[in-house]
Amino acid sequence: MFEFLINKLKAHPRKIVFTEGTDPRILEASARLLSGTFLTPVLVGKVSEVQAAAEEIGFNIRGAEIIDPETFEDMDKMVATMVELRKGKMTEEQCREMLKQANYFGTMLVKMGYADALLGGATYSTADTVRPALQLIKTKPGSKIVSSCFILVRPSATGDREVLAMGDCAINIKPTEDELVEIALETADTAKVFGIDPKVAFLSYSTLGSGKGEDVDKMRNACAKAKALRPDLEMDGELQFDAAVSPRVAHTKCPGSSVAGHANTFIFPDINAGNIGYKICQRMGSFDAYGPILQGLNAPINDLSRGCNAQEVYSMAIITAGLCAD
DSSP: OHHHHHHHHHHSOEEEEESOTTOHHHHHHHHHHHHHTSEEEEEESOHHHHHHHHHHHTOOOTTOEEEOTTTOTTHHHHHHHHHHHHTTSSOHHHHHHHTTSHHHHHHHHHHTTSOSEEEEOSSSOHHHHHHHIIIIIOBOTTOOSOEEEEEEEEEOTTSSEEEEEEEOSSSOSSOOHHHHHHHHHHHHHHHHHTTOOOEEEEEOSSSTTSSOSHHHHHHHHHHHHHHHHOTTSEEEEEEOHHHHHOHHHHHHHSTTOSSTTSOOEEEOSSHHHHHHHHHHHHHHSOOEEEEEEEESBSSOEEEOOTTOOHHHHHHHHHHHHHTSOO
């Protein structure tokens, strides 16, 4: 999977903002990225402090861009742009003060085209990474919500890698029918970025009418709406998980379905099911889980766990930059 994304980035090199420029994990990942020459780190922080932190732990970050909000030469232009984006909700003085914070400053670097993507959260909360993105990057045309998916990867019996997509496991607590449609279409498109030919299953405790209830109706109706909007995608539902992944069960419960028994992109009815589902795959199915990958924004912005390590930063940086449009 990563070879696929790295080759894409080699053809279209990108710049990615790291909002925590002095963090040892960020510096280690940045040094590794720089050795690959396909992704340039943009480190937010005081130049002297970032360089000193890198030297102290022995990482070569020559080639990285280091940008200090306090000395940024286009700060007046950035403030004016942010005032316009906030549409009267913040004064010029308030925007200038807010841009002293690395999460807002880094987000504006992406918004104004100084970088292509952003990865934050090594020391910030998820809310502190997502909030500036919602306020400044905003949702792309046609998107009403921000959602998330996880990409799960493990070696297969044939020696290849099994790659799955699961959404929404982290953002929308109890999505509506129409929100599920958007989540499904975004997750299918994200799956394609990672080399998955999406076969989308809308999951439920029912398979094609075997059970009854509002939650069943919601998944069935969402699937029908998604099919109408994107007839190019293979989608089916509502499906129980066994019918979605087992050809034997699918043959019995929903013969003739091109998705059932072969699903690789899973849409959960709510965050409870989604969060539990991907973690079962991760902990009991020996899948590596990458995410949450945010969907629906005008630019790739992603969040790290505060417990992340340098390898996770490196991987998520490649994933985030790989989401950039060609």
